[in-house]
Amino acid sequence: MDNDDGFDYLFKIVLVGDMGVGKTCVVQRFRSGNFVDRQGTTIGVDFTMKTLNVDGKRVKLQIWDTGGQERFRTITQSYYRSANGIVLCYDITCKQSFGSLQRWIDDVSKFAAPNVVKLLIGTKCDLEDQRSIETEEAEMLQRANGRIFFKRKPNPNWISGMFAMLETSAKNDINVDNAFLELATLLKRQYDQGVLEQGATGTFQLGSGGTTSINSPWQRCCQYT
Amino acid sequence: MDEKLPENVDVVVLGTGLPEAILASACARAGLSVLHLDRNEYYGGDWSSFTMSMVHEVNENKITPLTTEQIAEISKIHVKENEKLIELGNREVVENIEMTWIPRDSDEKSMKEKLEEMGQMRRFSIDLVPKILVSKGNMVQTLCDSQVSHYAEFKLINRQLCPTETKDSKIQLNPVPCSKGEIFQSSVLSILEKRALMKFITFCTQWSTKPSEEGRQLLGEMADRPFSEFLAQMGVGETLQSFIINTIGILQPRPTAMSGMLASCEFMDSVGHFGPSPFLFPLYGCGELSQCFCRLAAVFGSLYCLGRPVQAMVKEDDRITAIIANNERINCRHVIMSPRFVPEDVEIQKNEKIERVVFATDKSIKVVEKEQLTLVNLASLRPEAAVSRLVEVGFEACTAPKGHFLVHATGSSCGGDEKSVESIAERIFEENEVVPYWKMSFTANSMKFDTKRLGANIVVAPPVDSNIHYSNVIEELEDVNLRDFSVDLQESDVDLRDSIVDLLDAGVDLRNRSVDLQDPGVNLRDLVVDLRDPGVDLRGSDLDLRDSDVDLRERDPGVDLRDPGVDLRNFCVDLREPGVDLRDPSVDLRNPGVDLRNAGVDLRDPSVDLRNPGVDLRNAGVDLRNCRQIFCSTWPDLDFLPRAMKSEEEEESEEKSEEKEENAEETAENQ
Numbered sequence: 082m083d084n085d086d087g088f089d090y091l092f093k094i095v096l097v098g099d100m101g102v103g104k105t106c107v108v109q110r111f112r113s114g115n116f117v118d119r120q121g122t123t124i125g126v127d128f129t130m131k132t133l134n135v136d137g138k139r140v141k142l143q144i145w146d147t148g149g150q151e152r153f154r155t156i157t158q159s160y161y162r163s164a165n166g167i168v169l170c171y172d173i174t175c176k177q178s179f180g181s182l183q184r185w186i187d188d189v190s191k192f193a194a195p196n197v198v199k200l201l202i203g204t205k206c207d208l209e210d211q212r213s214i215e216t217e218e219a220e221m222l223q224r225a226n227g228r229i230f231f232k233r234k235p236n237p238n239w240i241s242g243m244f245a246m247l248e249t250s251a252k253n254d255i256n257v258d259n260a261f262l263e264l265a266t267l268l269k270r271q272y273d274q275g276v277l278e279q280g281a282t283g284t285f286q287l288g289s290g291g292t293t294s295i296n297s298p299w300q301r302c303c304q305y306t
Numbered sequence: 307m308d309e310k311l312p313e314n315v316d317v318v319v320l321g322t323g324l325p326e327a328i329l330a331s332a333c334a335r336a337g338l339s340v341l342h343l344d345r346n347e348y349y350g351g352d353w354s355s356f357t358m359s360m361v362h363e364v365n366e367n368k369i370t371p372l373t374t375e376q377i378a379e380i381s382k383i384h385v386k387e388n389e390k391l392i393e394l395g396n397r398e399v400v401e402n403i404e405m406t407w408i409p410r411d412s413d414e415k416s417m418k419e420k421l422e423e424m425g426q427m428r429r430f431s432i433d434l435v436p437k438i439l440v441s442k443g444n445m446v447q448t449l450c451d452s453q454v455s456h457y458a459e460f461k462l463i464n465r466q467l468c469p470t471e472t473k474d475s476k477i478q479l480n481p482v483p484c485s486k487g488e489i490f491q492s493s494v495l496s497i498l499e500k501r502a503l504m505k506f507i508t509f510c511t512q513w514s515t516k517p518s519e520e521g522r523q524l525l526g527e528m529a530d531r532p533f534s535e536f537l538a539q540m541g542v543g544e545t546l547q548s549f550i551i552n553t554i555g556i557l558q559p560r561p562t563a564m565s566g567m568l569a570s571c572e573f574m575d576s577v578g579h580f581g582p583s584p585f586l587f588p589l590y591g592c593g594e595l596s597q598c599f600c601r602l603a604a605v606f607g608s609l610y611c612l613g614r615p616v617q618a619m620v621k622e623d624d625r626i627t628a629i630i631a632n633n634e635r636i637n638c639r640h641v642i643m644s645p646r647f648v649p650e651d652v653e654i655q656k657n658e659k660i661e662r663v664v665f666a667t668d669k670s671i672k673v674v675e676k677e678q679l680t681l682v683n684l685a686s687l688r689p690e691a692a693v694s695r696l697v698e699v700g701f702e703a704c705t706a707p708k709g710h711f712l713v714h715a716t717g718s719s720c721g722g723d724e725k726s727v728e729s730i731a732e733r734i735f736e737e738n739e740v741v742p743y744w745k746m747s748f749t750a751n752s753m754k755f756d757t758k759r760l761g762a763n764i765v766v767a768p769p770v771d772s773n774i775h776y777s778n779v780i781e782e783l784e785d786v787n788l789r790d791f792s793v794d795l796q797e798s799d800v801d802l803r804d805s806i807v808d809l810l811d812a813g814v815d816l817r818n819r820s821v822d823l824q825d826p827g828v829n830l831r832d833l834v835v836d837l838r839d840p841g842v843d844l845r846g847s848d849l850d851l852r853d854s855d856v857d858l859r860e861r862d863p864g865v866d867l868r869d870p871g872v873d874l875r876n877f878c879v880d881l882r883e884p885g886v887d888l889r890d891p892s893v894d895l896r897n898p899g900v901d902l903r904n905a906g907v908d909l910r911d912p913s914v915d916l917r918n919p920g921v922d923l924r925n926a927g928v929d930l931r932n933c934r935q936i937f938c939s940t941w942p943d944l945d946f947l948p949r950a951m952k953s954e955e956e957e958e959s960e961e962k963s964e965e966k967e968e969n970a971e972e973t974a975e976n977q
Contacts, residue, residue: 153611159597285459286455
């Protein structure tokens with residue numbers, strides 16, 4: 082069970098990708114372990130939370146859905162703000178959704194923090210007979226965009242860019258948990274190694290009960306224990 | 307991208323500025339289908355924030371008036387015989403825009419090149435309408451209630467500077483102490499002044515607990531006199547007077563005793579709510595807020611489409627029936643628009659011109675160790691003008707790269723160039739050795755229109771205004787008369803205020819309500835079908851009604867039954883006088899258009915029944931049974947009724963009691 086009170090790390094993950102690639106199904110599978118063959122666009126889903134265990138620590142992921150704003154490519158910049166990880170999704174049976182990835186990558190580099198970690202996932206890999214994007218093609222795209230090692234001190238092992246590519250199926254439960262676990266693991270390790278970029282300090286969110294103090298977008302991920 | 311827009315929606319919202327975004331989110335949250343359009347490729351319209359590389363877009367006018375041929379063509383395809391085409395306007399809310407990079411001797415390479423090279427241009431967030439939020443103000447309340455607060459982060463405006471002119475006519479910027487501690491530490495005030503200030507604060511604290519009428523009486527004849535006179539009467543010396551008036555003047559320019567007291571109390575009430583300062587600034591700039599409300603609207607199903615040419619409206623009698631955008635016709639029941647879209651032939655009732663200048667600098671106007679978000683009220687230097695202020699925000703507010711600042715000057719115009727906010731800002735820069743490297747100036751028009759003749763179902767959102775806070779915007783939105791909308795929402799007194807304020811929990815109710823009423827034809831028509839041929843239906847009504855049960859659940863699961871007011875209430879309305887309705891069905895039922903389609907009339911009227919749905923529902927069984935008596939002996943088993951109407955709680959409690967029994971058995975066994 083997901084326990085709200087206890088976590089050691091908190092990361093914000095946002096999903097992007099064309100309409101209909103099955104972003105919501107992936108999140109749904111990850112969160113509740115079931116598959117709902119939904120029709121139509123997502124309504125009323127803001128973000129979902131799930132806590133994973135990584136190296137013995139509780140890593141809480143706050144996963145944001147697009148709210149249907151991908152339909153006309155009108156995702157607000159504020160959606161990308163303070164995201165720690167981005168999951169770029171395409172549908173392995175839909176060439177167009179793969180073709181759109183470059184535009185999503187451009188959006189991410191325009192609006193998200195420069196050190197954001199990106200994961201590429203192909204969805205619907207259970208539909209092998211309808212496949213129109215070969216695994217190698219996606220891997221090439223990932224390599225072309227990924228694994229930028231920051232050489233400069235003090236974080237020589239910092240990785241930005243698109244660090245991995247996974248083909249998933251929410252229907253048959255292939256690689257979904259894995260994808261988020263890999264992302265969480267990477268984020269946690271990166272965080273443990275230190276923060277690359279210092280943002281503004283003393284920021285907070287409004288809450289009816291007063292402030293929710295957040296010292297920086299990154300300190301939010303700080304250890305509570 | 308070329309996907310078609312929907313053909314029918316409840317509400318079309320034109321413009322993604324903050325007021326439109328709030329209205330869109332309220333409508334979406336209330337369950338109405340919303341299409342939100344903007345001609346720009348970016349969010350926020352005239353309330354937007356821009357990066358340095360995008361700011362030129364504010365100057366790009368992509369709209370050209372329709373040609374006669376275009377009008378003829380649109381009319382031919384989209385406008386029916388009894389309808390009229392009205393071209394939408396493109397009002398110049400922001401005009402006279404000038405942008406310049408200012409060369410500086412100290413720069414080896416131009417700052418523009420430097421910033422571009424380092425990829426820092428996108429780090430700017432240049433607000434068209436820079437404002438602050440009062441910690442206990444209605445904007446913060448709205449953000450919290452709507453949970454839009456999830457999407458945004460804020461910082462305290464941690465420095466308020468009060469300018470005074472020294473003897474050698476220099477502008478001295480004194481920090482205003484906000485909290486008790488700051489007052490005592492302040493070096494600007496003498497001990498006597500500190501004491502007088504504390505006395506005044508104590509008076510305010512007591513005064514604020516009184517109801518407003520009593521408060522006014524307490525001020526006596528002074529109530530409508532200038533605040534300074536009142537303060538003098540209180541024994542506040544001149545220096546301190548100007549200090550207080552300067553501080554609260556940011557909320558209430560030119561205060562009277564009454565408005566000054568209200569502002570003072572608001573100020574003090576907000577101090578300490580989120581921190582020592584009463585004011586907040588949204589991280590990444592104020593344009594962020596409209597985006598956040600748009601996200602909420604989108605999460606609740608509102609459809610967003612930017613960069614579409616929104617061309618015209620279609621009007622029938624006094625109502626707008628459709629919007630023409632990108633040569634597509636979108637039928638709608640309501641239109642919300644920003645002032646920008648008001649047709650050119652509508653007269654401007656009132657226009658306040660706001661002078662705006664934005665400077666980019668690489669040094670604060672008053673350097674201290676830690677970077678601050680700064681507010682400066684310039685009223686004392688420009689007493690003739692109603693509004694004169696500076697806001698300096700930089701890296702700490704995520705509106706500029708590290709070490710850089712944006713200084714926003716805002717002022718209402720008053721004759722004479724040497725007295726413009728721009729010239730005062732430049733004086734402050736010069737005296738503090740700040741050399742701006744970029745400047746943008748423009749005039750913002752705060753336009754009000756008489757829109758009554760425009761259409762009964764049009765709402766024009768409040769314009770940008772010169773206030774530093776959002777209070778007036780929210781107040782105006784609360785006053786937006788959505789009577790048309792509210793008919794749909796069943797109670798004519800449901801106005802936007804409710805849906806904004808109660809977005810949190812009322813959303814559910816409103817949503818459900820509107821789903822039913824939005825499309826009242828369906829439910830009621832279904833009933834008509836059943837009743838029109840009562841023999842058949844009633845004989846097989848077991849099936850019919852169970853089917854309708856299923857339908858309704860699918861349409862909006864649980865709503866109809868759990869919040870059964872609507873369907874069953876309608877039942878009640880019809881069945882309350884079953885003799886009349888049903889025995890002479892030709893009147894009511896064959897002409898259902900009259901009674902049922904104007905459900906508003908029926909529903910509005912029997913307020914007693916509807917507002918006490920419990921009573922109706924409990925009696926529903928009785929009513930139906932009466933029908934049975936009246937109608938026939940073939941009325942089927944009514945078993946399903948109580949089942950459908952049994953509340954969840956009952957079922958739960960039943961389950962629980964079963965569980966208990968089981969547990970009891972288990973413990974017994976264990977023993």
